[in-house]
Amino acid sequence: MKPEEKPRATSREYSMGHDAAEIRRLEAQGRLLAPMTRDLLRHAGVTTRMRVLDVGCGGGDVAFVVADLVGPAAEIIGFDRADTMVSIATARAQALGLTNVRFVQCDIDHAADLAAGGLFDAVVSRAVLAHLPNPVDALRKLLPLVRPGGVVGFLEAEGASLWSTQKVTIFDEIHAVVNKSIERGLWKTDVLSDIVSGFDEAGITERRMSRMTGIFSARDDDACAWVANMAQTLHGLAQRMGFPLPNYDPKTVAADLKKELVSKNALFSLPPWLGATGRVPAAP
Numbered sequence: 001m002k003p004e005e006k007p008r009a010t011s012r013e014y015s016m017g018h019d020a021a022e023i024r025r026l027e028a029q030g031r032l033l034a035p036m037t038r039d040l041l042r043h044a045g046v047t048t049r050m051r052v053l054d055v056g057c058g059g060g061d062v063a064f065v066v067a068d069l070v071g072p073a074a075e076i077i078g079f080d081r082a083d084t085m086v087s088i089a090t091a092r093a094q095a096l097g098l099t100n101v102r103f104v105q106c107d108i109d110h111a112a113d114l115a116a117g118g119l120f121d122a123v124v125s126r127a128v129l130a131h132l133p134n135p136v137d138a139l140r141k142l143l144p145l146v147r148p149g150g151v152v153g154f155l156e157a158e159g160a161s162l163w164s165t166q167k168v169t170i171f172d173e174i175h176a177v178v179n180k181s182i183e184r185g186l187w188k189t190d191v192l193s194d195i196v197s198g199f200d201e202a203g204i205t206e207r208r209m210s211r212m213t214g215i216f217s218a219r220d221d222d223a224c225a226w227v228a229n230m231a232q233t234l235h236g237l238a239q240r241m242g243f244p245l246p247n248y249d250p251k252t253v254a255a256d257l258k259k260e261l262v263s264k265n266a267l268f269s270l271p272p273w274l275g276a277t278g279r280v281p282a283a284p
Contacts, residue, residue, distance in 0.1 A: 021236070021250075023059065023088070025229030028222045030061030033126065036212045036273060037065045037155060041124060044153040044208070044277035046070065050121035053114060054078035055142060056128030060089030063101050066124065072100055077114055079106035108138050111145060119147040126155040130191040139198030148283040152204065158211070158272040159189040162227065166266035170231060170257050173246035177234040180243045195276045204278035213272040218261035226270060228254035 046052065048071045054063040057078030066076050080086050080103070089103040106114060123146050129135040146152060160178040162171045182189060192209070199207055216223035235250040237243070248256060261268070 021229045021232035023084075025226055025233060026058055026061070028225040028229065029127070030059065031222050032214075032226060032270070033155070033273065034061065034065055036275075037062060037126060038069065040155060040210065040275045040277060041066065041122075041151075041153050042069055044122075045151045045279065046122050046124070046153065049073050050151075051075045051118070052077070052122045052124060053111070053120045053142075053145060055108065055111070055123060055125035056080055056131075057089055057103055058085050058127075060092050060101070060103060062124060062126045063089065063103070064092070064096065064098070066122075067098055067101055074100060076101045077120075078103045079111065079114060081105065081107040108132070108141055111141060115145045120145055120150065121147060122151040122153065124151075124153040127157060129154060129195065130156050130187045130189075132188075133185070135188065135191050135194035136198045136201070139195065139202070143198065143202045143204070143280060146280045148280055150280050151277070152199075152280065153275070153277040154195055155273055155275050156191045156195070158192075158274050160187075160230075160271050162268060162270065164266050164268040166264040168257075168260055168264070168266055168268065170227070170248050170253060170260065171268070173248050174227070174231055174234055177238050177243055177246055180241070181234075181237065184241065186237075186241075192274045192276060199276065199278055203281045205281055207276070207278040210275040211272050212275065213269050215267050215269050217267050218258045223268070223270060224254070224258055224261070227268075228257050231257070 046066060046069050050070045051074065052066050052070060054066065054076060057063055057080045060078060063076050063078040078089060083105050086103045086105045093101045123142050129138060132138050143152060162174060164171060218224060231248060231253045232250040235246055238245050
């Protein structure tokens with residue numbers, strides 16, 4: 001590797017890392033996205049007594065939404081390749097008293113091992129496929145784990161752009177790092193097209209696509225926390241990857257963001273989320 005070259009993400013890396021700021025961002029994201037995740041999966045057909053696989057479970061947020069939909073008589077298995085996130089998810093499940101939810105360390109290449117006890121009624125994931133080098137290949141490995149007539153549901157961010165009614169300096173700084181990251185292939189911005197290709201290849205029926213977003217202000221703590229922690233995560237990413245460092249101070253970015261939003265009376269939105277759901281073809 002030449003000195004000026006930087007490593008690209010591989011199937012075994014999560015480009016955003018798992019430091020404290022990123023874990024806080026994922027926690028805020030989990031709270032923000034719980035309602036739309038619940039609606040997406042409920043309309044897809046995730047219901048009581050299902051056996052569900054949560055792909056790239058992270059801290060368990062999607063699995064906990066699923067647990068509300070399927071009830072205590074169901075089974076939910078979440079897997080993640082990061083031991084840190086599996087430990088966090090397991091501790092949270094124990095604190096919630098969810099005895100029918102378990103989390104294991106695994107990656108997509110070995111996900112078939114989790115179906116040894118039988119195919120799943122549903123396979124779901126959120127914010128996972130865009131971080132993989134080949135989402136279509138991942139779908140080829142995941143969709144066969146669903147029983148005929150079973151449900152699939154995926155939710156992915158549409159890029160990483162932040163919109164606002166007024167110019168917000170911190171947003172511009174975030175976009176600069178994001179654009180560099182996309183150039184290096186750290187995540188995909190057209191993942192919905194890959195999902196559609198994977199669905200078509202597998203003959204997924206009842207296919208439904210959706211696009212969802214929300215509008216926030218400085219008073220929306222979780223949305224502001226998401227942005228601030230994203231800024232901190234991206235500052236660390238820029239250091240690791242050799243990008244130009246953003247001008248904001250990661251230690252004060254949370255307070256600085258709120259101050260700027262208030263001073264400009266600005267409203268903003270996080271990246272829109274793209275949903276894709278359907279059913280595996282029923283057995284002939």
